[in-house]
Amino acid sequence: MRAVEHRFTGPSFTLGIEEELMIVDAETLELSNSIETLLEGLPETTGEVKPELMESVCEISTTPCETVREAGDQLRSLRALVQQTAAEHGLAIGSAGTHPFAMWEDQRVVAHPRYRDLIAALQFVARQELIFGVHVHIGVDDPDKAIYVHNGLRLYVPLLLALSANSPFWRADSTGLLSTRTPIFRQFPRVGIPPYYADWADYERRIGFMVESGTIEDYTYLWYDVRPHPKLGTVEVRVMDAQTRVEHTLALAAVIQALARRFAEDFAAGRPLPAVPREILDENKWIAARHGLAGELVDLPSAERVPAKALARRLGDELREYAGHGTEEAFEALDDIIARGTGGARQLVVWEANNDLREVMREIVEATAGR
Numbered sequence: 001m002r003a004v005e006h007r008f009t010g011p012s013f014t015l016g017i018e019e020e021l022m023i024v025d026a027e028t029l030e031l032s033n034s035i036e037t038l039l040e041g042l043p044e045t046t047g048e049v050k051p052e053l054m055e056s057v058c059e060i061s062t063t064p065c066e067t068v069r070e071a072g073d074q075l076r077s078l079r080a081l082v083q084q085t086a087a088e089h090g091l092a093i094g095s096a097g098t099h100p101f102a103m104w105e106d107q108r109v110v111a112h113p114r115y116r117d118l119i120a121a122l123q124f125v126a127r128q129e130l131i132f133g134v135h136v137h138i139g140v141d142d143p144d145k146a147i148y149v150h151n152g153l154r155l156y157v158p159l160l161l162a163l164s165a166n167s168p169f170w171r172a173d174s175t176g177l178l179s180t181r182t183p184i185f186r187q188f189p190r191v192g193i194p195p196y197y198a199d200w201a202d203y204e205r206r207i208g209f210m211v212e213s214g215t216i217e218d219y220t221y222l223w224y225d226v227r228p229h230p231k232l233g234t235v236e237v238r239v240m241d242a243q244t245r246v247e248h249t250l251a252l253a254a255v256i257q258a259l260a261r262r263f264a265e266d267f268a269a270g271r272p273l274p275a276v277p278r279e280i281l282d283e284n285k286w287i288a289a290r291h292g293l294a295g296e297l298v299d300l301p302s303a304e305r306v307p308a309k310a311l312a313r314r315l316g317d318e319l320r321e322y323a324g325h326g327t328e329e330a331f332e333a334l335d336d337i338i339a340r341g342t343g344g345a346r347q348l349v350v351w352e353a354n355n356d357l358r359e360v361m362r363e364i365v366e367a368t369a370g371r
Helices: 035-040 068-087 113-122 143-154 157-164 181-185 200-212 246-269 278-294 308-322 328-340 343-354 357-368
Strands: 015-025 048-051 057-061 091-094 134-139 226-229 234-237 296-298 305-307
Touching: 015 068, 015 246, 015 357, 035 048, 035 057, 035 068, 048 068, 057 068, 068 091, 068 246, 068 328, 091 357, 134 246, 143 200, 143 226, 143 234, 143 246, 157 246, 157 278, 157 296, 157 308, 157 328, 181 278, 246 308, 246 328, 278 296, 278 308, 278 343, 296 308, 305 308, 308 328, 343 357
Parallel strands: none
Antiparallel strands: 015 057, 015 091, 015 134, 048 057, 134 234, 226 234, 296 305
């Protein structure tokens, strides 16, 4: 098998954040196929603004940052930049896991070979993928340590989804789920709870087999909730819905960074990870998608069902000692999510007032801008 090149060389615990944002018409609040218009008007900036699969999606990403505070400064700057540029063209920017009333049939695919090949390969499954997420990358300085951190983070996929659930609407319908984005994306191949890998050699062998067999072109065609990203030297967490409020994005990033620090310490001490059946993780993930923080998850590794809010509070308390410098505000935002509900729960409050999805979308645009 051909070796998988990697850059797991450090520095450790650097943080990179990617947000997939909606481009909408400022008047109608409908999605607008306007990524090229947006990109043409952007000045140079720190970080990156780029297209995604659909022309109505704008992805912003930070450079590798040492602290959550630094990443927050970049994210706020990037959001402000794309919002200002959008406004100059009669557009606006919103952030949530789904657009409340958009139809995928109205969206255009970006003119990029990878995306067109994806449509050709997956057909309807890719065409209806009108969803928005936030991805967090954590730098790791050793390949075996990266696999250990990956295996540890997969245990927290359900709770991270419960904390981030922000997509209760789909195609102008209240779905009854807090994260509708989750079952939509589940239709893709190679998604969901990731495999457990014994070590870097095991990962390298299994990925090499898939590439050599022609199943995938490279490891970036694995879209699991957590995945090693050898080219970047990071472990990437992908399960979360896009967050309307930037402070909630940063809260999730702070939790993931602190978890990575804790697992790196466990790796150095030679502590084994708890053996948790994949089916329990998958069941917990379903409960998180259905109920968000209002559900009861199976506590790991015991078999007790515990309110997700209680698990979130306990995790926040445990992780504060592993939190990096400048994370105080991020952990305050975590407390805000637990106390006042996820973005999806807040969307439902707006919806229940008048059953008006444009009012919901207007609230999303305003909160995305920090107003």
